[in-house]
Amino acid sequence: MRVQSNTNASAAQALSIDRLLERVRDGDGSALDELLPVLYGELRRLAHRVRARNPASPTLNTTALVHEAYERIADHGRGWNDRAHFFRVAAQAMRHALVDYSRRSRAQKRGGDSVPESLSSFELVAEEKTAEVIALDEALGRLATVDQRQGEIVELRYFVGLTIEEAADVLSLSPTTVKREWTAARAWLYREITR
Amino acid sequence: MGQDWIRIKTLLLEALDQPDDNRETWIRQQCGDDEALVEELTELVESHRQADSGQVLEVPPAALLDPEPLRLERGARVGPWEVGDLIAEGGMGSVYRGERADGAYERTVAIKVLRPGRRQAEALKEHLHQEGRILARLEHPNIARFYDLGVATNGMPWIVMELVDGDPITEWANRTGAGEARRLDQFLAACSAVTHAHRNLIIHQDLKPSNVLVDSQGDAKLLDFGIAQIFEVLPTKEDKRDEQARGIGLTPGYAAPEQIDGGLITTATDVYALGVVLLELLTGERELTRGRLDRELGAIVNKALATDPEDRFATVSDLANDIRRYREGLMVSAVPNTASYRARTFVRRNKKLLVGVAVLLVALVGGLAGTLYQASIASRERDSAERRFDVARNVAGDLMFDLHDRLAEIPGSTRAREMVLRRSLAYLDSLAAEPDRDEVLRRDIAQAYLRIGNVMGSPINANLGLLNEARNSFTKGMSVLQGQSTSAGPRALPMVDQETYARLLEAMGAVFASMGQPDSSVVSLAEAVSLFESQREQHPGDPAALFRLATARVKLGDYLGNPNFPNTGDRAGALTHYREAERLLDEAVRLGDDGDPTLRQEGIVFERLGVLYAAADSFEAAGAAYRRSFEIRRELFSRNPNHLNIYRDLGIGHEKLALMYQNAGQLDSALVEFERSEEVYRDLTESDPVNVQAKQTLAIGLLHLGDLFHAPDMLNFGDAAAARRYFSEGLELLESTVEIDTSNVRTRRLIEIFENRLERTK
Numbered sequence: 001m002r003v004q005s006n007t008n009a010s011a012a013q014a015l016s017i018d019r020l021l022e023r024v025r026d027g028d029g030s031a032l033d034e035l036l037p038v039l040y041g042e043l044r045r046l047a048h049r050v051r052a053r054n055p056a057s058p059t060l061n062t063t064a065l066v067h068e069a070y071e072r073i074a075d076h077g078r079g080w081n082d083r084a085h086f087f088r089v090a091a092q093a094m095r096h097a098l099v100d101y102s103r104r105s106r107a108q109k110r111g112g113d114s115v116p117e118s119l120s121s122f123e124l125v126a127e128e129k130t131a132e133v134i135a136l137d138e139a140l141g142r143l144a145t146v147d148q149r150q151g152e153i154v155e156l157r158y159f160v161g162l163t164i165e166e167a168a169d170v171l172s173l174s175p176t177t178v179k180r181e182w183t184a185a186r187a188w189l190y191r192e193i194t195r
Numbered sequence: 196m197g198q199d200w201i202r203i204k205t206l207l208l209e210a211l212d213q214p215d216d217n218r219e220t221w222i223r224q225q226c227g228d229d230e231a232l233v234e235e236l237t238e239l240v241e242s243h244r245q246a247d248s249g250q251v252l253e254v255p256p257a258a259l260l261d262p263e264p265l266r267l268e269r270g271a272r273v274g275p276w277e278v279g280d281l282i283a284e285g286g287m288g289s290v291y292r293g294e295r296a297d298g299a300y301e302r303t304v305a306i307k308v309l310r311p312g313r314r315q316a317e318a319l320k321e322h323l324h325q326e327g328r329i330l331a332r333l334e335h336p337n338i339a340r341f342y343d344l345g346v347a348t349n350g351m352p353w354i355v356m357e358l359v360d361g362d363p364i365t366e367w368a369n370r371t372g373a374g375e376a377r378r379l380d381q382f383l384a385a386c387s388a389v390t391h392a393h394r395n396l397i398i399h400q401d402l403k404p405s406n407v408l409v410d411s412q413g414d415a416k417l418l419d420f421g422i423a424q425i426f427e428v429l430p431t432k433e434d435k436r437d438e439q440a441r442g443i444g445l446t447p448g449y450a451a452p453e454q455i456d457g458g459l460i461t462t463a464t465d466v467y468a469l470g471v472v473l474l475e476l477l478t479g480e481r482e483l484t485r486g487r488l489d490r491e492l493g494a495i496v497n498k499a500l501a502t503d504p505e506d507r508f509a510t511v512s513d514l515a516n517d518i519r520r521y522r523e524g525l526m527v528s529a530v531p532n533t534a535s536y537r538a539r540t541f542v543r544r545n546k547k548l549l550v551g552v553a554v555l556l557v558a559l560v561g562g563l564a565g566t567l568y569q570a571s572i573a574s575r576e577r578d579s580a581e582r583r584f585d586v587a588r589n590v591a592g593d594l595m596f597d598l599h600d601r602l603a604e605i606p607g608s609t610r611a612r613e614m615v616l617r618r619s620l621a622y623l624d625s626l627a628a629e630p631d632r633d634e635v636l637r638r639d640i641a642q643a644y645l646r647i648g649n650v651m652g653s654p655i656n657a658n659l660g661l662l663n664e665a666r667n668s669f670t671k672g673m674s675v676l677q678g679q680s681t682s683a684g685p686r687a688l689p690m691v692d693q694e695t696y697a698r699l700l701e702a703m704g705a706v707f708a709s710m711g712q713p714d715s716s717v718v719s720l721a722e723a724v725s726l727f728e729s730q731r732e733q734h735p736g737d738p739a740a741l742f743r744l745a746t747a748r749v750k751l752g753d754y755l756g757n758p759n760f761p762n763t764g765d766r767a768g769a770l771t772h773y774r775e776a777e778r779l780l781d782e783a784v785r786l787g788d789d790g791d792p793t794l795r796q797e798g799i800v801f802e803r804l805g806v807l808y809a810a811a812d813s814f815e816a817a818g819a820a821y822r823r824s825f826e827i828r829r830e831l832f833s834r835n836p837n838h839l840n841i842y843r844d845l846g847i848g849h850e851k852l853a854l855m856y857q858n859a860g861q862l863d864s865a866l867v868e869f870e871r872s873e874e875v876y877r878d879l880t881e882s883d884p885v886n887v888q889a890k891q892t893l894a895i896g897l898l899h900l901g902d903l904f905h906a907p908d909m910l911n912f913g914d915a916a917a918a919r920r921y922f923s924e925g926l927e928l929l930e931s932t933v934e935i936d937t938s939n940v941r942t943r944r945l946i947e948i949f950e951n952r953l954e955r956t957k
Contacts, residue, residue, distance in 0.1 A: 136252070146200045158252055183211065184204035186252050187243035194242070 361408035463504035470499025516836035644672030711940035738788035846875030
């Protein structure tokens with residue numbers, strides 16, 4: 001019963017994602033705002049499901065998730081099969097979700113009382129990571145205004161975790177081009193976020 | 196930036212294609228005299244170099260959201276620890292061997308790395324810090340030692356613990372073919388570890404055989420305490436429907452119903468898991484099949500596995516205590532307390548006693564005691580006069596008192612004890628009346644009088660409320676010791692007799708106090724204290740002498756100025772003696788005596804100090820003293836679940852804490868503590884309906900509860916009707932004891948108090 005109802009729920013969700021994606025493709029800006037949280041929720045739910053099937057899987061990562069999300073949505077999609085577009089939207093969804101998460105967690109930290117002294121061996125890289133996400137998001141915003149292609153490459157590489165080849169496939173570019181664009185973008189972004 | 200950037204990135208990529216030693220020259224050539232461009236390119240080349248070597252931006256931040264377990268490489272560092280071989284890997288994370296990377300610590304440790312929990316990073320930091328401090332407090336021989344914790348560079352929390360080389364308890368049992376006794380030993384060790392953790396506010400939440408190991412030395416070692424709290428891997432209410440959350444940290448078959456339903460996790464959750472472990476350890480299965488366990492173990496397991504946490508053992512020590520009781524042949528709480536169960540338990544227990552005593556005990560339970568017992572006395576009285584001395588030794592030393600002491604530990608035995616003692620007393624009287632008594636026999640008789648008197652009426656022990664008989668018995672003991680030379684005084688006696696004499700004086704003092712004569716009481720006790728003091732001077736390194744002196748000083752303090760006892764109103768004197776007693780007991784502990792009696796006495800001293808501080812309105816000092824006392828008693832009770840006095844002390848400990856709460860205006864907490872003490876007192880009276888002291892104690896408990904609901908001079912709930920119910924019950928209870936003991940001043944005074952309370956709450 002439980003499984004059945006879940007399937008129905010996600011089918012309904014997939015359909016709504018499908019509709020939103022179509023609206024996004026048709027240039028409806030508000031649809032993107034609606035789509036991102038829905039898509040992110042879907043990705044998370046999929047992550048849970050995949051992990052429940054294979055708890056110790058060392059290979060499960062964001063890329064696999066996005067692939068699976070795409071397959072599921074494509075199955076339900078009435079004519080929606082623009083895989084590249086889907087990945088670009090998914091990348092924006094991940095970016096949106098991660099930046100949102102990082103902002104919230106840092107705001108909470110500022111709002112909280114004093115943080116106690118750390119343990120002797122404390123390394124809190126997760127905290128650094130949230131700072132990196134926010135700084136990168138801002139820098140990426142500036143980069144995308146002058147070089148949209150680089151912006152998309154960074155989104156796919158950084159927020160989704162696609163390889164050079166996968167990103168090339170999604171963007172219909174040669175891997176060499178993607179690699180060069182990525183290298184230049186990374187150098188620039190790195191300087192921006194470490195200044 | 197626009198067009199600039201297109202140009203810059205093209206130049207950058209070309210610059211990167213140049214050989215390292217030529218790059219700077221190449222940039223200068225391309226840029227001409229555009230110094231800004233040179234600077235820009237030089238910076239970007241440097242950024243590229245750093246980003247490339249540091250893998251910056253290569254690791255997607257999705258790990259923040261995606262709780263994927265990431266592996267650690269051999270040789271990687273977490274904090275000061277170096278990761279070694281992978282030991283185990285599971286859904287929750289991985290365990291590695293590890294060592295201190297800086298060599299500051301030689302031992303090989305276990306490093307457990309977990310998938311991050313739901314907590315956000317910065318909250319995690321604070322949380323880990325607090326949990327680390329709590330975990331560091333866990334020091335128990337059966338708990339794998341905690342060393343360190345933190346968050347690794349990939350965002351995963353890690354914890355470093357003692358590396359335990361052992362087998363899960365069930366595998367150990369199968370491998371070694373251990374019998375039930377050894378299996379239960381290991382299980383009790385595990386219970387003691389969990390109890391220790393619970394006292395430190397740590398609930399394990401994932402107890403299962405693979406977390407309860409038996410190491411190569413054969414010692415039980417529990418792993419993973421604090422993991423649940425640190426990493427919050429268990430579902431809370433809001434995400435109980437979340438499949439993944441449900442899948443983490445819950446081990447099917449061991450998880451309690453409230454864990455699966457997202458209910459409140461309490462210490463009862465660990466009781467449940469321990470119940471499953473016990474069942475599996477004893478039967479090899481995780482479901483109880485009828486007949487696989489004997490009735491009592493089955494009942495214990497069933498109680499631990501109750502669906503409603505309220506129906507389980509309240510604490511892990513309760514579970515452990517029931518197992519101990521089962522092993523000692525005592526009644527277990529898990530089995531309903533019926534007459535036939537009591538009888539069977541008695542019989543089983545009796546196997547350990549002398550056959551003759553066993554027959555007598557069975558007879559007592561069956562109601563045939565009188566007949567049988569008289570038959571045995573009659574046969575002794577037919578013995579020749581020469582044998583009487585030997586019989587007297589038995590009476591004084593072995594049989595009767597062994598029987599009595601064993602009976603005294605069993606709830607419900609008062610009537611049987613009274614009968615045994617009256618017979619013994621009559622017999623002693625006839626021996627004492629004989630003219631030619633040797634020294635040893637005299638000593639035995641005096642000691643017998645002391646013991647009989649204590650059971651008859653000493654308020655210190657569970658007593659039969661026979662104050663006059665008790666006082667007579669002590670007087671007889673003293674005169675037997677002194678023999679013909681009464682004028683010389685006790686200090687003329689041999690040292691060993693001085694001790695007995697002092698004990699008789701001490702007991703006499705307590706009985707005087709119960710009779711409402713604190714002035715006489717204080718005289719007897721002061722004399723006892725002075726005799727014990729000279730005993731101590733004779734044996735300076737003897738903790739037993741310290742203990743006796745401390746005990747006597749506590750009693751002297753009680754009757755000098757403790758408002759809870761009939762007293763002479765000398766508070767300062769009482770305080771002096773209590774403090775001196777505390778010092779003496781400390782010294783005894785330093786000399787290596789931390790046995791139950793010493794601890795118990797320490798618990799008493801702190802409670803007494805609490806009473807005096809509270810009476811002087813020093814509530815802070817009183818609170819500290821009560822808390823100390825309560826902790827000591829809890830420790831004692833966990834050691835001796837079947838010991839009446841200690842059980843009663845625990846009730847008193849709850850009561851004192853409750854009074855502190857009431858004074859502080861925390862009425863709800865006060866109610867909780869009062870109800871706990873009432874439960875203890877009720878258990879005591881129900882198990883032994885003719886024990887006067889137990890009824891008085893319960894009555895006082897009810898008095899406190901009534902006062903909590905309505906009292907003119909204390910903070911209270913202001914509910915006169917509720918108060919009346921407690922007062923009426925208390926009065927009824929006290930009136931029922933008057934028939935047993937008409938001369939008990941305490942009972943009479945208590946009755947007056949209850950009548951006043953009822954009048955006031957009308």
